[in-house]
Amino acid sequence: MSASWSPVRLGKSDLEVVPLGIASGYDLPGREVERAFERGVDFFYWGTARRPDFGAAVRRLALKNRERMKIVIQSYARSGDSIGSSLDKALAKLGLGYADMLLLGWWNLPPHDAILDAAADLVRRGRARKVMVSCHHRPTFPRLARDPRIDALMIRYNAAHPGAEKDVFPHLSEPRPGIVTYTTTSWGQLLDRALVPPGERVPTATDCYRFALSNPNVNACWAGAKNASELDAALAALDAGPMSEDELAWMRRVGVAVRDATGKATRVVGMNFADRVINLVSGFGFRATSDLPRE
Template identity: 30%
Template sequence: MPLTTLSGQPSSRLALGAHPQTPGACVDVALAGGIHSFFFYDRHAAAVLEALATALPSRRDDTLLITGTEERDIKGVQNDLDAIRKRLGVDTVDAFLLLYVAPGEDIGDVDRLLDHLHEQREAGALRYVGASAHDRKQAERLARDPRVDVQMHRYNMAHRGAEKAVFPAALESDTPVIAFTCTRWGTLLAGHEEWEGPAPSAPDCYRFALAHPAVELALTAPHSVGELQQNLAVLDAPAPTPDEMAAWRAYGDIVYGGVPGEFETSWP
């Protein structure tokens, strides 16, 4: 089920992902450059949310608003949903996700929250119920859950484990995937001493992620307008060639494991 705006327009292949350092000016640059999908974790990306609130009155039907919550009780989830609708001055959020469902979580609690979000969808507060998980088994289960309309999942040149089970399940269930950490927290752009070729650019990283048929859109979270303008080239770029894909996979194999922390190696 592809994601669309209220007016029926397909999601843009890139979504502007907001963080506290994202300049508000990126919103107008994104809209002018062909990005009409926006993602924000919470209400702390103040500059982007302010710019969106200004732009939405004349463009709401043609934008796709994606957000979510890490709360795990109905009251907390509802508070986050209501707060972002109020902050942006909208009746409906397009996609609302249960973020980072973890292996140790009570499945019954997750089920109750998904059911609650479906009730909110019926009430018109949101249009798509979503979820995200770093753990591949959890992500595969969520991809097969008919209550999950969209899934957000980590995917990049170094982290390709989703190709084995998560993406096939998503394709089978017709569940669109939002790819994030496509640049591996920016580290894919740094190159590697064992790699003889040029390091991939940020647009290369997004082209790689978007080449998989399960991935409907990829998040880009620039730190400046200049970075965003560079990334806009992805929207008009051709699909990667087989040689490009092979090179990027080889590069990913070399750099994998080079970033400290469980997010690098616990979930490949």
């Protein structure tokens, strides 16, 4: 593969990946997963929705190519005791001995020490190599970034939701964690002609991936391809390379219009009801970051 982006190091982690990965939840056929690997993609996300054909392809590829693959396994476990069993079940399904990254899913507030200590123990025992945390609440990310047990962060970032540029990226202390982004097309809204201003070109998925990867704070992003043509659009982003300043300005104009048309706030100042329910399940009660004592 003649990618314009070379493999990148994921922040604190010593893992190197081609900066565009493939997620499991969108019904991408297994043969296309294998084709992505043949084109050089080495970053795979076994996440919330675990499609059997995707998993079977990862399993086949890993038989001969495990050291070339970087596999992220997500766990929503809410107790230290259950994280290990959650990871082991996923590893068994994929026929793997370890995960390159254990992703602790949907922690709007920093996970309890028992959670992070359990994850760190799995790393010590070789069941995972690194730990990543996903979050839906931008003010929490700088706190997560300071924890030495966390190697990488997963955050929503796209042209319609660029708030991380103000709320997250400038506030990450050294050593910086790896940053992996998702929802790159804003659920397809950035591709919708009806939401794009007259006279502006409608972005393609390729444009959306290039926009995210052109930010120097972003190490990699996930592609949610569901068929061969959508995978081609993702792979084209690797070949095309970073956007020019004119292209970035165009994407930002479109992003503002899409955000305005869909009623999305530029800056998140609080959590929605679903996020607070997740915090309740996670043992924090019905609270947001602003409810916690200042450090």
